[in-house]
Structures are given as structure tokens and as C-alpha cells.
Amino acid sequence: MEQRAPYGNEVRIRIGGPAGFGIKAAGATLARVFARAGYRTFDLTEYPSLIKGGHNTIHLRVSEDEIFSHVTPTDILVALDAATIPLHLDELTDGGAIVFDPHDIAADAIELGDLAGRVCLVPVPLTDIVREVGGVRIMRNITALGAVLGHMGFPLEGLVDSLQRQFAHKDPSVAEQNVAAATRGFESAAESHCEFPYKLAPRTGEPTRILTDGNTATAIGALAGGLGFYAAYPMTPASTVLHYLAAHAEREGVVVKHTEDEIAAINMCIGAAFGGTRSMCATSGGGFSLMVEALGFAGVSETAIVVGLFTRPGPATGLPTWTEQSDLRFAIHAAQGEFPRVILAPGDQAEAFEFAWKALNIADQLQTPVILLGDTYLCENTQTVEPFDGAAVTIDRGAFQAEGSVTDYQRYAHSPTGVSLRAIPGVIGAEQLVNSYEHDEHGFGSPGEVAATRINQNAKRLTKMRLAASLVPAPREYGPREAELSFIVFGSTKMPVREAMKWLEADGISANMLQITTVWPFPAQEVFEFIERSKRTVVVEGNATGQLEGIIREFCMREPGHRINRFDGRPFSPEQIYETAHAIAGQPVPQRVSPEATGGDA
Amino acid sequence: MPTPEQLQTIHPPTWCPGCGNHSMWKALRQAISEMGWASNEFSMVWGIGCHGNGADFTLTQGMHALHGRALPPATALAMTRPDLHVIAEVGDGDCYGLGMGHFIHTLRRNPNMTIIAHDNQVYGLTTGQASPTTEHLMPSVSTPGGVLEQPANPIGLALAENATFVARGFAGDVEHLVGLYKQAFEHKGLALVDVLQPCVTWNKLNTAAWFRDRIYKLEETDWDASNRSAAFDLSMAAFREMTCTPDECRIPIGVIYRQEGVPTYEDGITAASTPGWRRASVPRDVSALVDALS
Numbered sequence: 001m002e003q004r005a006p007y008g009n010e011v012r013i014r015i016g017g018p019a020g021f022g023i024k025a026a027g028a029t030l031a032r033v034f035a036r037a038g039y040r041t042f043d044l045t046e047y048p049s050l051i052k053g054g055h056n057t058i059h060l061r062v063s064e065d066e067i068f069s070h071v072t073p074t075d076i077l078v079a080l081d082a083a084t085i086p087l088h089l090d091e092l093t094d095g096g097a098i099v100f101d102p103h104d105i106a107a108d109a110i111e112l113g114d115l116a117g118r119v120c121l122v123p124v125p126l127t128d129i130v131r132e133v134g135g136v137r138i139m140r141n142i143t144a145l146g147a148v149l150g151h152m153g154f155p156l157e158g159l160v161d162s163l164q165r166q167f168a169h170k171d172p173s174v175a176e177q178n179v180a181a182a183t184r185g186f187e188s189a190a191e192s193h194c195e196f197p198y199k200l201a202p203r204t205g206e207p208t209r210i211l212t213d214g215n216t217a218t219a220i221g222a223l224a225g226g227l228g229f230y231a232a233y234p235m236t237p238a239s240t241v242l243h244y245l246a247a248h249a250e251r252e253g254v255v256v257k258h259t260e261d262e263i264a265a266i267n268m269c270i271g272a273a274f275g276g277t278r279s280m281c282a283t284s285g286g287g288f289s290l291m292v293e294a295l296g297f298a299g300v301s302e303t304a305i306v307v308g309l310f311t312r313p314g315p316a317t318g319l320p321t322w323t324e325q326s327d328l329r330f331a332i333h334a335a336q337g338e339f340p341r342v343i344l345a346p347g348d349q350a351e352a353f354e355f356a357w358k359a360l361n362i363a364d365q366l367q368t369p370v371i372l373l374g375d376t377y378l379c380e381n382t383q384t385v386e387p388f389d390g391a392a393v394t395i396d397r398g399a400f401q402a403e404g405s406v407t408d409y410q411r412y413a414h415s416p417t418g419v420s421l422r423a424i425p426g427v428i429g430a431e432q433l434v435n436s437y438e439h440d441e442h443g444f445g446s447p448g449e450v451a452a453t454r455i456n457q458n459a460k461r462l463t464k465m466r467l468a469a470s471l472v473p474a475p476r477e478y479g480p481r482e483a484e485l486s487f488i489v490f491g492s493t494k495m496p497v498r499e500a501m502k503w504l505e506a507d508g509i510s511a512n513m514l515q516i517t518t519v520w521p522f523p524a525q526e527v528f529e530f531i532e533r534s535k536r537t538v539v540v541e542g543n544a545t546g547q548l549e550g551i552i553r554e555f556c557m558r559e560p561g562h563r564i565n566r567f568d569g570r571p572f573s574p575e576q577i578y579e580t581a582h583a584i585a586g587q588p589v590p591q592r593v594s595p596e597a598t599g600g601d602a
Numbered sequence: 603m604p605t606p607e608q609l610q611t612i613h614p615p616t617w618c619p620g621c622g623n624h625s626m627w628k629a630l631r632q633a634i635s636e637m638g639w640a641s642n643e644f645s646m647v648w649g650i651g652c653h654g655n656g657a658d659f660t661l662t663q664g665m666h667a668l669h670g671r672a673l674p675p676a677t678a679l680a681m682t683r684p685d686l687h688v689i690a691e692v693g694d695g696d697c698y699g700l701g702m703g704h705f706i707h708t709l710r711r712n713p714n715m716t717i718i719a720h721d722n723q724v725y726g727l728t729t730g731q732a733s734p735t736t737e738h739l740m741p742s743v744s745t746p747g748g749v750l751e752q753p754a755n756p757i758g759l760a761l762a763e764n765a766t767f768v769a770r771g772f773a774g775d776v777e778h779l780v781g782l783y784k785q786a787f788e789h790k791g792l793a794l795v796d797v798l799q800p801c802v803t804w805n806k807l808n809t810a811a812w813f814r815d816r817i818y819k820l821e822e823t824d825w826d827a828s829n830r831s832a833a834f835d836l837s838m839a840a841f842r843e844m845t846c847t848p849d850e851c852r853i854p855i856g857v858i859y860r861q862e863g864v865p866t867y868e869d870g871i872t873a874a875s876t877p878g879w880r881r882a883s884v885p886r887d888v889s890a891l892v893d894a895l896s
């Protein structure tokens with residue numbers, strides 16, 4: 001088999017077609033089959049904001065090696081309609097294949113252009129097979145999965161097993177039809193004349209890995225951290241946190257509320273948190289815009305809540321189903337006035353789990369809102385990770401007024417850390433007022449308009465930022481300490497940059513990366529030191545104006561050398577970073593990788 | 603259990619002399635005291651307005667929320683703290699203006715809590731602008747030519763959204779109000795007490811004397827508070843006839859509608875039966891959820 005450095009031993013499969021064809025479900029099933037067979041996978045779903053129609057795809061990367069992100073090249077293109085073929089033809093690799101239904105398009109009507117003779121056509125009568133097994137039209141997707149495995153020469157058992165588990169709760173005929181369709185697809189593709197050059201076989205002895213998207217990881221992380229209340233109004237890409245938690249609410253004992261709007265969601269969180277319950281809400285930029293006033297309410301009232309801000313391209317409704325990192329400044333500055341806040345930006349699915357429970361702790365320890373900053377690329381895409389470590393989870397609820405010892409309780413008493421003892425309603429003697437107005441130590445608003453009270457309380461709250469710096473995750477560094485190129489990133493950009501670093505290393509270009517895991521309080525000292533010892537710094541962020549870059553200038557008084565920005569709604573591809581990094585390092589890009597042509601600015 | 607005096611902070615009320623808020627506050631403290639609730643058995647949430655300033659004067663375990671946003675935190679408190687009686691104090695501008703969406707949806711939910719609305723038919727704290735319950739064509743600083751909209755009808759809305767306890771009170775009759783509050787507190791489910799609260803400073807039309815000339819008590823009639831469609835008719839009649847002369851119309855106060863035994867929102871969620879904070883003392887075991895991902 002041909003080793004395609006720098007990709008290693010892996011296969012990339014894209015399934016495309018109109019919405020409603022079960023594309024994401026098919027990709028998820030296939031990912032599970034390979035994950036259970038000992039492979040690492042990463043899948044990227046791309047879809048416009050349509051329920052039926054439009055062009056949807058899932059791109060699944062399956063590898064023996066550690067992988068960090070999606071890539072662009074495709075070895076097997078599964079076209080569930082004819083329109084998919086021309087849209088993805090230029091991604092196909094030498095020896096690649098197109099699995100299609102002759103019902104949609106005749107083989108000789110497919111225009112391969114330059115690729116003629118270099119890719120293989122695998123006609124599979126998906127429509128006919130589904131009809132013959134007595135199934136419904138949507139089962140063309142499962143039939144196609146059988147065909148993919150057949151073409152690859154990968155055993156069918158894993159898929160059969162997955163289908164049986166998946167449909168175990170339904171009428172047995174459903175599983176039977178799906179298995180029959182997959183088997184027929186498998187046989188049909190195996191009969192095709194071309195050999196698939198990249199062979200993968202089931203692997204043994206691999207550790208068990210789980211498959212998760214960022215939102216599932218966040219939801220489970222929050223549950224591990226003792227979440228008791230979750231409220232949200234649906235908005236892509238945050239909605240599936242609501243779905244996951246709603247589905248598990250009963251068993252896990254969480255009150256999950258789909259509210260009338262985002263304003264109610266965050267205000268409910270504040271009410272539940274006031275009552276002592278660990279509370280969280282999540283939304284995207286539009287919903288966060290509505291939450292802004294209450295974010296300040298949580299700040300001034302010193303209420304511990306966690307708010308997920310899972311971004312997509314804005315302004316306003318923007319590109320609902322695509323990704324962007326342009327709400328960084330918005331998260332930092334949202335709401336009038338000045339109050340302490342913490343913003344954690346998980347960079348991959350494992351960190352989504354970790355930061356969710358940590359966010360609940362930090363919110364309680366500081367008694368202030370904590371924002372989890374994510375984006376569509378992190379939220380919706382699935383990869384194999386080590387099983388979440390529940391044993392690592394700890395709960396720290398912060399400073400509580402001991403029961404029974406309450407006399408003249410002051411909710412907002414001064415303290416060196418700025419954090420006061422908390423007593424939830426129900427504690428005998430804990431009369432208190434938790435107030436959205438400026439207030440005195442007891443919470444009363446009337447004297448809040450006295451200048452001294454205002455200064456004292458505002459200063460007390462802001463003091464918490466010092467404690468915050470010692471509680472939050474520190475920046476994380478990857479790669480060698482000294483390197484040719486030094487990337488600075490926050491959030492999901494970590495994933496494609498790590499992938500690109502692997503390829504650069506293979507080319508003899510050393511690269512390292514500083515991942516800013518806590519964007520607020522901004523880790524100025526660490527970033528400063530990283531820049532000081534870097535030869536060439538490259539800030540990679542998914543927005544047009546270089547928001548992180550500007551913050552670095554502001555806090556570190558250093559000029560980051562280079563930038564790579566992207567704001568077309570698409571996630572950074574490792575190819576784009578790799579190519580631009582090569583240019584920055586002053587070396588031509590080796591021919592073996594065909595990079596994507598999207599706006600890098602060295 | 604606190605006496606009315608013990609429900610008072612060191613901050614004396616700052617409401618204008620003669621404001622209906624004084625007597626509503628008196629009635630509130632009296633009713634809570636008569637309920638026999640210990641100070642840690644109930645919690646209050648206020649909106650923003652003159653009414654909300656009551657937060658500073660009332661010694662309890664409470665929250666002074668945002669303008670229009672008292673009901674969401676109060677609801678969440680009811681959902682996560684079944685051990686507390688929850689009272690939300692709201693204003694007409696606050697709850698029927700900015701917070702109207704929350705009001706309607708809270709009614710639909712029937713959480714176990716009481717809403718006391720200070721309905722003075724103006725925005726008091728922001729100097730007398732028209733509110734959603736200001737009478738049609740009444741002039742105000744924000745509507746010098748008179749309000750062109752028809753007033754919102756909180757009683758009718760509450761009935762339309764299946765509220766299970768709907769009452770109207772008058773700030774000028776403290777004793778009657780104490781009775782209404784107590785019935786509202788005892789009700790299982792959402793109780794709305796909309797209180798006609800004269801604002802002596804800004805509302806020169808709906809004064810205490812104006813109300814006194816018109817109000818009558820439902821208890822003194824053969825009113826059947828279990829009849830929803832009659833209650834609806836009454837809400838419409840009372841609402842439309844507010845501008846009429848005392849001879850032409852009368853304004854009912856008392857319990858307009860009451861339905862006991864309706865499941866509350868919390869009855870539908872198992873998790874709502876225990877205080878939510880109990881779930882966060884040790885990490886939750888998520889191993890089954892993690893295994894399901896492999």
C-alpha cells in the first residue's frame with residue numbers, strides 16, 4: 001500500500017447529498033464502526049440551514065495514528081445524489097473512488113475531466129437494493145455504508161453489529177432490513193472491478209476510545225460537575241446540549257427547561273443558582289446578545305452561573321450552521337459596567353468535558369459568571385477521545401456560611417479575595433438581599449448610591465479577578481520549547497493547528513503552539529514570555545479583525561509577527577495552516593500535499 | 603416565625619406619602635406573619651420599579667432582580683427549591699410591559715408560587731410614563747396625546763392562559779388584601795394577585811377615591827370562583843368599563859377564579875422534588891453516559 005505522507009495510514013470518506021438523506025447519521029454509524037475496530041476518527045459535518053434539500057456532507061477521517069482535526073482530501077466519495085459528484089471531485093485522491101447510484105446518474109455521464117483513469121467509479125444500485133429488501137428510501141445511506149466497506153475490503157461485521165445495536169429498540173424488521181441493505185451494498189461494491197489502494201484492517205489491542213462531539217462532552221462534563229439546572233432556548237450550534245440534557249434529565253435528576261427565550265433562560269439560571277443549585281445555560285451569539293443584561297446581573301449580584309457561548313458567524317442571524325470565532329471581544333466586554341468574569345475556551349472535545357465541570361467550580365469559587373466559549377467546529381464535530389475521566393472530577397462549591405452560626409449575615413461582606421460567604425435561602429438567620437442594584441454589604445440598595453459604598457463594592461468584586469487567575473486553567477503549550485514557528489491560538493483552532501504541526505515536523509520545520517485556554521483573565525505574562533522566546537509568532541484565529549491579536553498587543557505590548565485568519569464560515573483546515581506556515585518559514589510547500597486555497601495572510 | 607415588625611429592615615420605606623405601596627407592604631408582612639412561615643421557609647423576588655424598592659425594606663431571603671425579569675428567577679427557584687414558598691413582587695410596567703412574555707409563559711407553567719402585581723397603571727419610578735395598564739386615552743409624559751392602545755388585561759390574560767388562582771385586590775383595603783394574600787399563598791400552583799395600587803404622584807385619574815367609588819367585594823356577592831367562563835366575562839367587563847362613572851360600573855375585588863388540584867409544573871419533573879443544591883456535593887457518576895459513547 002502506498003504510504004501517503006504526511007497523512008499516514010488513513011482513509012478519508014465523504015458522504016454527500018441533500019438534507020433529509022440521513023447523511024450525518026450514516027457518517028456517525030461509520031465512525032463508530034471504525035472506532036470500535038481500533039481506529040481514530042474525526043468527522044466534520046457541513047450543512048446549510050435547511051431541513052430538506054441543500055447540500056449536506058459528512059467527511060470522516062479514519063486513521064491508525066493520532067489525529068487532531070479533519071482534512072480535505074477524500075479517498076471515497078459517497079454521492080447520494082448526482083449533484084454531490086462535481087462539488088467534491090477536486091478533493092479526490094489518486095486511486096480514490098466514487099460510490100454512486102446508477103439510478104441518479106449513469107456512469108458514462110459522470111465528467112471526471114483530469115481525474116479520468118485515476119479514480120474508480122463504483123456503481124451501487126442503492127435505490128433498487130432498498131426496494132428489494134423491502135426498506136424505505138432513507139436506507140440508501142446504510143446501503144452505501146455497506147458499499148464503502150465492500151470497496152475497501154473491510155469486514156462487514158462491525159457495521160452489522162452497529163445496526164443491530166442501533167435498532168435494538170425497534171421492530172426487529174427494521175434491523176433486518178438495514179442489515180440486508182448493508183450486506184447487499186457490501187456485495188455489490190465488492191464486485192466492482194477496481195482495487196482500493198489503501199487497505200485498513202480491524203486492529204486489535206487498541207484501547208477503548210469514545211466518540212464524542214463538543215456539545216455531548218460539555219453536557220457530560222457539566223453533569224459530572226453536579227449540574228442541577230439547565231435552561232436554554234434552541235440556537236445552533238448550542239441546541240444539542242439542550243437535547244442531550246433533556247434526554248438524560250429524568251435519570252440524572254436535573255431540571256432542564258426549554259424557556260420562552262434566552263432572557264428567561266439566563267434569568268432562570270440566576271434564580272436557581274441563588275437557591276444554591278449549580279446552573280448553566282448555553283446559546284450562540286444572537287441568544288447571548290439577549291442574555292447580556294442578565295450577565296451583568298449575575299456579576300453585580302455575585303451569582304455563580306455558567307453560560308455557554310457557542311459561536312457561529314455573525315452579525316445577527318449570520319451563517320447559522322457554520323463556524324467562526326468572532327465573539328471573543330463580545331464575550332469579554334458583554335454587559336454594561338465592570339465586573340469579574342471568567343472565560344474558558346476549550347480547544348477540543350476532551351477539554352469541553354474538562355472545562356465544563358471546572359467552569360461550575362470556578363463560578364462557585366468566585367461567585368460570578370463563567371463563560372464557556374466554543375464554536376460550531378468544536379460543538380458539532382465528533383472525534384475519538386480517551387474516555388472522560390470521571391475520577392478526575394472534583395467539586396468545590398466555594399465559601400459558604402456555616403449553618404447555625406449566622407448572626408447579622410452580610411451577603412456582600414468584604415474579604416481579601418473579594419469573595420463573601422454565601423448562604424442560600426433556607427439557612428436559618430440568613431436574611432439577605434441579592435441585588436441587581438449596587439448595594440451595601442447586606443445587599444440593600446438604598447445606600448448603594450452613596451459613593452463610598454459603590455467604590456467599596458465595585459472594588460471588592462473586581463478583586464476576585466486576582467483569585468480567578470489562580471483558579472483557571474493555565475495556557476497549554478504543545479511542541480518543542482524552541483521552534484521555528486510559534487502559533488498562538490484559542491478554542492477549536494487548536495485542533496487543525498496541532499495537525500498542521502505534525503506535518504510541519506515531518507518536513508523538518510519545528511513548530512510549537514500556545515493555546516490560550518482561559519481567555520479571561522487574559523494570561524498576559526505567559527503570552528508575553530512565549531512571544532519573547534519565539535522566533536516567529538503566528539496568531540491563528542477564526543475572525544476577520546484579529547481580535548486575539550489585538551488583545552495580545554494590548555496586554556503584552558508585543559507585536560505578533562504573523563496572522564492567519566478565516567471568516568468564511570468554514571473551519572481552518574490543517575492544509576491551510578500548513579501551507580501558510582511553510583510560506584512564513586520561507587520554504588516552498590512540498591508537492592505531495594495539495595493545500596486548500598483560502599485566505600492565509602502571512 | 604417573624605412578626606410584621608421583624609419583616610422590616612433598618613431602611614424605612616421611601617415611597618411617596620399616600621402611595622398604595624405602603625399598605626400593600628403592610629398587608630404582605632401581616633399575611634406572611636399570619637401564615638406562620640419561619641423566615642427561612644420563604645423567599646421573595648422583586649422586579650424593578652417603585653414596587654421593587656420594597657426589597658430594601660423587607661427583611662427576608664430575597665433577590666432584587668432586573669426590570670421585567672422577576673418571574674424567571676422566581677420560577678427557577680420554585681423548580682429547584684420545593685422547600686421554599688416563593689413570592690414574586692412585580693409592577694405593571696415591569697411585568698406586563700417589559701416582562702409580558704415571561705408573564706404569559708409563567709401562567710402557562712403553573713409553578714407553585716405567588717405573583718403580587720403592584721398595578722398603579724403608570725411607570726412610577728421613571729416618572730409617570732404610561733404603562734400597559736394605563737387607561738385608553740389617558741395622557742402621560744410619554745403619551746401627551748393620550749395612550750392610543752387599549753390597556754392590557756392581566757386578569758383576562760391570566761384566565762386565558764389557564765392560571766389556577768386569579769385575584770384582584772385594592773391597596774386601600776389592607777384587611778381584604780391580607781385575606782387575598784393568604785389564600786394565594788395557600789394555593790398550590792400559580793397565584794396571581796393583581797393589586798390596584800394608587801400612585802398619588804403620577805396617576806391623577808385612578809386615585810384611591812376613584813377606586814373607592816367603584817370597587818365592591820366578590821365575597822359579598824354570590825360569586826362562584828370556580829366558574830372559569832364567568833370569571834372571564836367578569837374580567838372583560840371590569841376591564842372595559844374602567845372609564846365609566848361610578849354609577850355605570852363597579853370594579854370587583856376578591857378571588858375571581860380558583861381551581862385547586864391542578865398539577866403544578868414541578869409535579870411533572872421528578873428532579874424538582876428535591877432541592878437542587880443537594881445534587882452538587884459530590885461528582886455525579888457519569889460512567890454509564892461515557893460508556894454509551896464507545
Ligand SMILES: Cc1ncc(C[n+]2csc(CCOP(=O)(O)OP(=O)(O)O)c2C)c(N)n1
Binds near residue numbers: 693697720
Ligand atoms: C431594561 C430596563 N429598561 C428600563 C429600565 C428603567 N425602569 C426602571 S423602573 C421602570 C418602570 C417601573 O414601572 P412599574 O413596573 O409600573 O413600577 P412602579 O415604579 O410603577 O412601581 C423602568 C422603565 C430598567 N431598569 N431596565
Ligand code: SF4
Binds near residue numbers: 616652653722800
Ligand atoms: S411615584 Fe407613585 S408608585 Fe412610586 S412611590 Fe410615589 S406614589 Fe408610589
